[in-house]
Amino acid sequence: MxxxxxxxxxxxxxxxxxxxxxxxxxxxxxxxxxxxxxxxxxxxxxxxxxxxxxxxxxxxxxxxxxxxxxxxxxxxxxxxxxxxxxxxxxxxxxxxxxxxxxxxxxxxxxxxxxxxxxxxxxxxxxxxxxxxxxxxxxxxxxxxxxxxxxxxxxxxxxxxxxxxxxxxxxxxFRQVPQDRLADALTARKALDPEEARLLAAYAEGAPGRALRLAETPELRGQREALLDLAARIADSPVIAAFRLAEDLRAAAKTKAKKGEDDGEADRTARGDLTRALDVLMAWHRDLLALSLRGPDAPIVHTDQRAALLIAARRYAPDQIAQNVEALFAFRRHVERNANAQLATEVLMLRLVPRKTPAAPGADKAPPPVPKRS
Ligand SMILES: [Zn+2]
Structure with missing residues (x-):
């Protein structure tokens, strides 16, 4: 080097x-x-x-x-x-x-x-x-x-x-533009261009993070589970937050290496959570883009546009921005060795929709069943 x-x-x-x-x-x-x-x-x-x-x-x-x-x-x-x-x-x-x-x-x-x-x-x-x-x-x-x-x-x-x-x-030192970073990942890590584009977006212009993501093959399998979880968060009541937190910890988990001591296992768990967070963060940035710029806004998860549009309708616009803040706060907590269970629970309490905005059409509650007299 x-x-x-x-x-x-x-x-x-x-x-x-x-x-x-x-x-x-x-x-x-x-x-x-x-x-x-x-x-x-x-x-x-x-x-x-x-x-x-x-x-x-x-x-x-x-x-x-x-x-x-x-x-x-x-x-x-x-x-x-x-x-x-x-x-x-x-x-x-x-x-x-x-x-x-x-x-x-x-x-x-x-x-x-x-x-x-x-x-x-x-x-x-x-x-x-x-x-x-x-x-x-x-x-x-x-x-x-x-x-x-x-x-x-x-x-x-x-x-x-x-x-x-x-x-x-x-x-x-500045963030590296995403297409530049994606090209470098394609060249160095032999990733296909679509995979490289996603990792570059997750890493937010930080080559060190992008390279670490590229070196984590498990992430590919995890991504689907994490995107599915993100969609479920948008569709869940507050009462489901603890279950969602458990699901996040499970979806984030990579296999602990043999012979890892407690400290090493702890560091692995923190690494797992921050990588999972990169996916959730990118998903929420997509939500924000759609809510601010409309259904054709450029987004990272182009294959998830339909699910994202449904999710975006479940949030009041100001909550999406607050969710991005909550994810930043979570990252800081994890980096400072916060208790993973508590941190994920607090995160999910903040991410679930606080109230479903009255969306026209699809999201209306079903009409009450008429009582028999
Ligand atoms: Zn020399």
Whole structure:
């Protein structure tokens, strides 16, 4: 893998290549953009380009074959460290040694790199830095030794403390247009174009998510069950919410791998739910499109147009928008390790129609049976 293998992000990558080629490299970068668009992939490629043993002066790309490139790609290079959150937060002991914890990553900052020209620290989700941890790295960000570079990643400027923001050079990563992403999936994963189009839509312009979906063959079988569930939600009373939640957990489930411990099984279950959520989310975006733009609106599930039109009539228009909000909230809860049963139940309570709008014709209640006298 090199910069050239990253899907989209031409502007961001051109800036990084130019910095490397001209050896004019800011010591602290902040990569901004939604989850899954390629920030961390680009950060690793950047660390490789900085340290590649085969790169000629004036070039911006890594060779992807030398010992530095291969060790960085495998996350086994002594001079390139990745720091990911511990649970929900990135904490001070991950940077500076505290008793009862492994050595802090930044304890090495004042030692020259041992195997490569530069020492690089990649901070995966800077939005999770707690205040103590953020404050503890300010000086290192401001005046690092000349051989040190930082790359921090975060979803947006507002997610990061201003003190961090002001010390970093910003690089923006954007959602990749869906047809572009679909073409890349067709080429790389040998998917048929229709499958690639659906996955690109589910992934909302995030290649990382699209590739993970493409690598989950179970999803193809699950999709029908999930779309069927989505149609049933639109046709269900509130009282059915708990049953629907159970059905969602069952439909989302992929087989747990043999020998998975509880933690691993837990992560698998969360992954399953977020993938299932991608399908429900796309279905609701289709509903929204139909309710706002009429029955011929462009939608993702073109083969489901009739079922979607029926479902759209069951909701008041403002509830469809609220359902999309509820799905976003659910995604955040699952990512924060919320209890899956509770989270799915709350979700279904919000997704079922609150009241059936008085639709002309088809949806009228049957006339009362006349009483015999
Ligand atoms: Zn190399």
């Amino acid at each position: 090199s910069f050239a293998d990253i899907i989209g992000q031409e502007t961001a990558l051109a800036a990084l290549r130019a910095a490397v080629a001209h050896d004019n490299i800011p010591q602290a970068y902040l990569f901004l953009g939604p989850d899954g668009v390629g920030k961390m992939t680009a950060a690793v490629e950047f660390a490789k380009a900085l340290n590649c043993a085969q790169r000629e002066p004036g070039e911006g790309d890594a060779c992807d074959a030398c010992v530095n490139c291969t060790r960085i790609a495998a996350d086994q290079h002594p001079d390139v460290q990745r720091i990911a959150p511990d649970g929900e937060q990135t904490k001070i002991w991950q940077f500076w040694t505290r008793s009862g914890h492994p050595p802090g990553a930044l304890e090495s900052i004042n030692f020259a790199p041992v195997a490569a020209p530069r020492r690089v620290y990649l901070i995966e989700r800077a939005e999770t830095l707690n205040e103590e941890a953020a404050n503890s790295i300010l000086k290192a960000l401001e005046e690092p030794p000349p051989y040190v570079h930082f790359v921090l990643c975060a979803p947006s400027q507002t997610a990061v403390l201003p003190t961090i923001l002001s010390r970093c050079q910003l690089i923006r």
